[in-house]
Amino acid sequence: MPVTDTTEAAVPAPRRRRAGNRRVPTALLVPALLGLTFLVLPLLGLLARAPWTTLPQRLTEPGVLTALRLSLQTATLATLVCVTLGVPLAWLLARAEFPGRRLVRALVTVPLVLPPVVGGVALLLVFGRRGLLGEWLDTTFGLTLPFTTTGVVLAEAFVAMPFLVIAVEGALRGADTRYEEAAATLGAGRWTTFTHVTLPLVVPGIAAGAVLCWARALGEFGATITFAGNYPGRTQTMPLAVYLALETDLQAAIVLSLVLLTVSVAILAGLRDRWITSP
Amino acid sequence: MDHQSVTEPLLDAHLVAGRGAFHLDVHLHIDVGEVVALLGPNGAGKTTALRALAGLDPLAAGHLTLAGVDLDRPDHRRWTPPERRPIGVVFQDYLLFPHLSTLDNVAFGPRRRGADRRTARAHAHTWLTRVGLAEQARRRPRQLSGGQAQRVALARALAVDPTLLLLDEPLAALDARTRLDTRAELQRHLGDHRGATLLVTHDPLDALVLADRLVIIEHGRVVQEGDAATITAQPRTDYVARLVGLNLHRGHGDGHSVRVGDLTLTAADRVDGDAFVAFAPSAVALHATRPDGSPRNTWPAVIVGVQRHGDNLRVQLGGPVTAAADITPAAAAHLRLAPGQAVWAAVKAAETRAYPVG
Numbered sequence: 271m272p273v274t275d276t277t278e279a280a281v282p283a284p285r286r287r288r289a290g291n292r293r294v295p296t297a298l299l300v301p302a303l304l305g306l307t308f309l310v311l312p313l314l315g316l317l318a319r320a321p322w323t324t325l326p327q328r329l330t331e332p333g334v335l336t337a338l339r340l341s342l343q344t345a346t347l348a349t350l351v352c353v354t355l356g357v358p359l360a361w362l363l364a365r366a367e368f369p370g371r372r373l374v375r376a377l378v379t380v381p382l383v384l385p386p387v388v389g390g391v392a393l394l395l396v397f398g399r400r401g402l403l404g405e406w407l408d409t410t411f412g413l414t415l416p417f418t419t420t421g422v423v424l425a426e427a428f429v430a431m432p433f434l435v436i437a438v439e440g441a442l443r444g445a446d447t448r449y450e451e452a453a454a455t456l457g458a459g460r461w462t463t464f465t466h467v468t469l470p471l472v473v474p475g476i477a478a479g480a481v482l483c484w485a486r487a488l489g490e491f492g493a494t495i496t497f498a499g500n501y502p503g504r505t506q507t508m509p510l511a512v513y514l515a516l517e518t519d520l521q522a523a524i525v526l527s528l529v530l531l532t533v534s535v536a537i538l539a540g541l542r543d544r545w546i547t548s549p
Numbered sequence: 550m551d552h553q554s555v556t557e558p559l560l561d562a563h564l565v566a567g568r569g570a571f572h573l574d575v576h577l578h579i580d581v582g583e584v585v586a587l588l589g590p591n592g593a594g595k596t597t598a599l600r601a602l603a604g605l606d607p608l609a610a611g612h613l614t615l616a617g618v619d620l621d622r623p624d625h626r627r628w629t630p631p632e633r634r635p636i637g638v639v640f641q642d643y644l645l646f647p648h649l650s651t652l653d654n655v656a657f658g659p660r661r662r663g664a665d666r667r668t669a670r671a672h673a674h675t676w677l678t679r680v681g682l683a684e685q686a687r688r689r690p691r692q693l694s695g696g697q698a699q700r701v702a703l704a705r706a707l708a709v710d711p712t713l714l715l716l717d718e719p720l721a722a723l724d725a726r727t728r729l730d731t732r733a734e735l736q737r738h739l740g741d742h743r744g745a746t747l748l749v750t751h752d753p754l755d756a757l758v759l760a761d762r763l764v765i766i767e768h769g770r771v772v773q774e775g776d777a778a779t780i781t782a783q784p785r786t787d788y789v790a791r792l793v794g795l796n797l798h799r800g801h802g803d804g805h806s807v808r809v810g811d812l813t814l815t816a817a818d819r820v821d822g823d824a825f826v827a828f829a830p831s832a833v834a835l836h837a838t839r840p841d842g843s844p845r846n847t848w849p850a851v852i853v854g855v856q857r858h859g860d861n862l863r864v865q866l867g868g869p870v871t872a873a874a875d876i877t878p879a880a881a882a883h884l885r886l887a888p889g890q891a892v893w894a895a896v897k898a899a900e901t902r903a904y905p906v907g
Binding site: 451454455456458467 | 603631658
């Protein structure tokens, strides 16, 4: 199932020596090690080229902290949006019977395969000043989304939501629906059953989905720069800052990348044991 | 006995449901305070019937009336969702909510039916005390033993005071020792339950111990119903005969003689027309040569197989009629009990029961 695959991909399983010490075929071992090297080498390169001596002063530069704070805030807000809207959507896909459900599921996964820049263009066409909804939002509420911090959240949520929906739908499908039947025989309606039985049972799945979603939002670049632009302090998140720094100051780009790497790894590792490991 | 119940059963149901090629069509009536066992082999439709009663699967036709209220009337396109039925269910593997304490599992029903948290918990505590698990109130279901989980599931179902209690194989998940104790306790609680109880099981012992009346279904139809004594004495299908441990044959009666295939058996009872003949395996004696003497049914048989059966041996016989015979090891010593061996089987007429098919 693709769902469990993605979940586990984010959380590398501990390597364990098999009892009996059976030989691993060379035909598998060589490409496996090559693959591992390919994944790890760039990260090592980042560490090797980092300007360690000037690191403390570079880290405290105001631009870095501003971008980091903005990144954390928008990724967290985007995750909240995704959880609020994505969990009910996942429930609908997993539990409700309605025509065109397969089509809806396919639509939900489109942002996964869509190039983020295309997503950003699409968002502009809908929420832009002259967009389908954007014009109405602008004239009715005076609400402008593109090139604002809200726009960043929107772009990140658009790209990250499928991760959450797929993870939660998988968890819901894996959960024993007979608990919900038991709740019904005890007098619980569908909403109460959802809040009191279904939701607590899939909390680990929601947590895993939220972490994936958050990580994707934190790294979002294409849709953000297209839809929200690159204004320091307002829409310039860490990946955008890295991109900008790359053109002027390679050392700064490395430092920013290092910060982003550390934050993501720290949070993934911190949440892993508490939430993601299955009971 | 409740006088009213004689005229109008608490549960009056005609369950018609089906999935694919399987079709269930069963009438069920249960009186106030009565425990009815729905007994049948795997795939007979027991679970389908239970799910239809609980409202978990819709009734295709028929009706479901409980305490005078029409819950399901498919002909009027009326169905009651499970959460609005006064029906409690004890599921086969209990389905205790793993994220709630034992107390909150039992309080779940009262809470959903309008009690505030404190009242619901107090009520749940009373029930846990009643099933002897007050000390486990704070535990999670996974910390309970199988027998304890079964009692919590029973308390949870009874805590909403259901008019109809449904039990789905309530003892199937327990080991033999626990089953014995739990069965005895279950019997006590079912005795106290004022509503109707339907026990779904494939275990004849559960049915005989716990139920006032048995309804036996096969292939989605009722094949026999009645009290334990009637059913154990006069089985009407091979399944029921195996269940109660009798040899059963269908033949044509003429006075005390019943013709089964090529064989004519003499029975204790008079019967004319289509008839069943039943005799216990323990009533069958085996001889190396043709026996004579007292009024007996004798026929030449062939040994098909031999198994241990308690202290005795159960011998499966082929021949003009298939039958099982239980013989003592002492009797076996006089015979060669090898498959294919020819023997003579004998049953006293006094131990051969005959009763009409209709």
